[in-house]
Amino acid sequence: MSDVVLHLLTIVGVLAAALTIAAGLIWGERRLLALWQDRYGPNRVGPFGLLQVVADIIKIFTKEDWIPPFADRAVFVLAPGIVFAAGLMVFAILPVTPGIAVVRLNVGVLYFLAISSLGAYGVVLAGWSSSSKYSLLGGMRAAAQVLTYEVFMGLSLMGVVMIAGSFDLGRIVEAQKNLWFCVPQFFGLLVFFMAGLAEAHRSPFDLPESDSELVAGYHSEYSGMKFGMFFVGEYLSITVISALIATLFFGGWLGPVLPPVVWFMLKTFVFIGGFILMRATLPRPRYDQLMALGWKLLLPLTLLNLLITGAIVLAAR
Amino acid sequence: MQTPVTEIVWPLGVYAVAVLIMVTATLAISHVLGERHSGRATGEPYESGIVPTGPSGIRFSVRFYLVAMFFVLFDLEAVFIYAWAVSLREAGWAGYAEMVFFIGVLLAALAYLWRIGALDWGSIGRKSLDRRKEESRRDADDR
Numbered sequence: 001m002s003d004v005v006l007h008l009l010t011i012v013g014v015l016a017a018a019l020t021i022a023a024g025l026i027w028g029e030r031r032l033l034a035l036w037q038d039r040y041g042p043n044r045v046g047p048f049g050l051l052q053v054v055a056d057i058i059k060i061f062t063k064e065d066w067i068p069p070f071a072d073r074a075v076f077v078l079a080p081g082i083v084f085a086a087g088l089m090v091f092a093i094l095p096v097t098p099g100i101a102v103v104r105l106n107v108g109v110l111y112f113l114a115i116s117s118l119g120a121y122g123v124v125l126a127g128w129s130s131s132s133k134y135s136l137l138g139g140m141r142a143a144a145q146v147l148t149y150e151v152f153m154g155l156s157l158m159g160v161v162m163i164a165g166s167f168d169l170g171r172i173v174e175a176q177k178n179l180w181f182c183v184p185q186f187f188g189l190l191v192f193f194m195a196g197l198a199e200a201h202r203s204p205f206d207l208p209e210s211d212s213e214l215v216a217g218y219h220s221e222y223s224g225m226k227f228g229m230f231f232v233g234e235y236l237s238i239t240v241i242s243a244l245i246a247t248l249f250f251g252g253w254l255g256p257v258l259p260p261v262v263w264f265m266l267k268t269f270v271f272i273g274g275f276i277l278m279r280a281t282l283p284r285p286r287y288d289q290l291m292a293l294g295w296k297l298l299l300p301l302t303l304l305n306l307l308i309t310g311a312i313v314l315a316a317r
Numbered sequence: 318m319q320t321p322v323t324e325i326v327w328p329l330g331v332y333a334v335a336v337l338i339m340v341t342a343t344l345a346i347s348h349v350l351g352e353r354h355s356g357r358a359t360g361e362p363y364e365s366g367i368v369p370t371g372p373s374g375i376r377f378s379v380r381f382y383l384v385a386m387f388f389v390l391f392d393l394e395a396v397f398i399y400a401w402a403v404s405l406r407e408a409g410w411a412g413y414a415e416m417v418f419f420i421g422v423l424l425a426a427l428a429y430l431w432r433i434g435a436l437d438w439g440s441i442g443r444k445s446l447d448r449r450k451e452e453s454r455r456d457a458d459d460r
Contacts, residue, residue, distance in 0.1 A: 070373075
């Protein structure tokens with residue numbers, strides 16, 4: 001009985017934490033960007049401007065929920081839901097501590113790859129159903145970009161899988177007791193981070209919504225909470241990818257003195273900060289440069305990394 | 318190495334239902350709370366403030382379609398690599414040798430695509446522009 005309650009508590013806790021962090025990032029990102037750009041950022045509502053999140057949520061809920069008369073209604077409404085739901089679903093497999101995770105799957109890594117690529121449907125359908133030129137172009141860009149980076153996002157993780165010998169995230173963390181995988185799998189980490197940026201359409205790889213060319217890309221025609229769901233969905237994927245970088249490459253909950261939960265959160269927040277620092281510092285590449293980087297550099301490098309890792313793991317067997 | 322069997326899966330189902338309820342509720346609440354207004358240009362697609370021109374079903378570059386095809390090819394092959402990665406130790410050096418061959422073929426395919434310019438973006442690559450010039454010169458010579 002208490003077991004069931006424990007599971008239900010975990011579900012509520014993970015869901016609440018995911019949403020709080022993603023919503024909190026609306027404020028967090030603006031404050032951090034401001035810090036790196038030498039200005040204040042939102043600091044008026046509540047202490048340090050923390051209540052800005054609440055104000056934003058109230059505002060966005062009471063904005064007009066406009067469904068364009070020229071749009072494909074059903075798909076238009078469904079699209080932000082897909083992005084949001086796919087973002088949340090990935091959180092289910094994150095091992096916060098040895099005991100806390102919504103579910104422990106022996107195919108955890110595959111589950112992540114599968115669900116995170118479902119989010120791409122939302123973006124493409126949003127661009128297509130809007131019946132607007134900017135949206136369509138943004139959606140097409142998102143499709144091609146996500147497909148390209150998807151190929152080696154999975155492959156970049158296979159080095160970790162080889163060393164740990166399992167797709168199970170818990171096992172992968174346990175296998176890092178002596179050495180975090182960021183050392184032997186440094187190239188894997190680099191490629192995964194870049195693919196993560198592209199999957200979450202974060203700047204510098206935010207070409208599907210690059211505001212200087214496409215207004216807002218695939219969500220040009222969205223308003224109110226539907227826009228908000230794309231917005232928060234982006235923060236959800238940043239959080240998930242940061243948490244996965246922490247889990248797969250930096251030993252997850254492992255760490256001295258502090259309790260496992262704190263270590264996991266601490267590492268995750270460092271990488272979220274890294275995502276925001278990228279946005280604060282790097283310019284956006286051209287679309288052809290982005291695709292060339294993916295196909296011509298990252299894909300062959302990832303394949304070579306796999307062959308080298310495989311040989312070393314086998315030799316050390 | 319033995320992968321642990323997943324014992325308890327039902328929390329994932331409950332979690333999925335919770336997520337579904339949340340998404341539906343968010344969409345519904347914002348639909349009820351939001352204001353409604355109708356101006357002169359409310360029902361028009363946004364095109365940077367000018368009156369929309371032409372249908373939205375514009376033609377876009379065939380490159381997008383090509384990328385989708387490459388994705389199917391390469392991601393399908395990636396799946397075989399996943400299977401190898403998790404069973405690396407059991408497959409041993411024999412498996413490794415086969416994988417070297419497999420990835421070699423994959424890289425050769427990539428090199429071929431690269432060589433014929435399939436990975437270059439932009440409507441007219443430099444190479445095809447040169448080729449086009451040459452063709453028109455040849456046509457002129459024939460005449």
